[in-house]
Amino acid sequence: MLLSSRRPVLLVIAHGSRDPRHAATVNALVAxxxxxxxxLRVETGFLDFNAPAVPQVLERLASxxxxxxxxLPLLLTRAFHAKADIPAVLHEASARLPRLRIHQxxxxxxxxxxLGALERRLHEAGLTPGDKSSTGVVLASAGSTDPEAxxxxxxIARELRYTGWCAVRPAFASAVSAGGYPRTEDAVRSLRTAAGVRRVAVAPYVIAPGFLPDRIARGAGESGAEVLGEVLGASPELARLLLTRYEEARMPVRLAAAVSA
Structure with a gap:
């Protein structure tokens, strides 16, 4: 089928990491x-540590x-990278490449x-739907100082609780996170005293492996959590979500094309 030249390219923007598992996971998700x-043409660009860098990808596309x-920022919340780093990189590229229209x-x-991806990972780790009513879940995020994030x-912890888990507690891997939320290991210990909790599972709310996800895993192990889910990674739910965000951002492009046709 002949594809319209007006269909935007999807550029997935990942942070990057010295940990080779990070880029491998991002590439698997993009695949x-x-x-x-x-x-759909899908490209990958990294802000740091890995290649290709975002400006290099945009220059190649323009050429x-x-x-x-x-x-599309490969981020779970609107924190510093979504509000500052990525817009700055894209703004600079737009100034250099005026014929390339970039839509964030x-x-x-x-x-x-x-939520579906989180539950998939917990079920893959050994939990069954029947375990939900007696299992407490620690929703372990990397952490942020941004109040919105x-x-x-x-x-999200409240919404996960509504799906039937006995109890859900948010936790952060980073000690610098604001908001007064505990670290993973402290949240696990707290859940042990919650009414009706027979086992504790840790659900990492992170996309790819790396330093902070490893800290989440260590906290789960040190505090005796019975179940540890994998990172969200290349889950089918996450892949579908990328396409959803792409279509949402693509809508103004499609409207502009219809007007100019």
């Missing part, structure tokens, strides 16, 4: 997105004559698809 939408790009998509969370994590 799954491509498999879900074979006609190929691409007109529109949807830049919203961050991934919150979304019911993320912290509020989102708290709200």
């Amino acid at each position: 799954r997105v491509r498999s879900l939408r074979p006609g 190929e004559g691409v007109e529109d790009v949807v830049a 998509a919203e961050v991934l969370g919150p979304s019911p698809l993320l 912290i509020a989102v994590i708290a709200e």
Whole structure:
């Protein structure tokens, strides 16, 4: 099928990490997105540590004559990277590449698809639907000092609780996070005293492995959590969510194309 030249390229923007598992996980997620939408061109760019860098990808796309790009932050909350780092990189690229129209998509969370991905990882770790009513869950985020991001994590914990888990507590891997939320290990110990909790599971609310996800895992192990879920990674729910955010950002591009046609 002949594809319209007006269809924007999807550029997935990841933070990057010295940990090779990070880039490998991002690439696996992008591969799954491509498999879900074979006609869509999907590129990956990193802010730091890994190649290709975001400006390099945008320069290559501009040199190929691409007109529109949807830049999608691979982030779960609107914190510093979504509000400062990524807009600055995209603004600088737009100034250098005036013929390339760059449309920044919203961050991934919150979304019911993320709740589905969290539950998938817990079930893959050994829990069954029948275990929910007696299992307390620690929703372990990397952490942030941004009040908006912290509020989102708290709200996701409440929404996860409504799906039937006995109790859910938010926790942060980073000790510098604001909001007064505990570290993973402290949240696990707190859940042990909650009414009706027979086992504690830790659900990492992070996309890819790295330093802070490893800290979450250590906290779960040191505090005796019975179940530890994997990172969200290349889950089918996350791949579908990327395409959802792409379509949301693409809508103004489609309207503009219809007007000019």
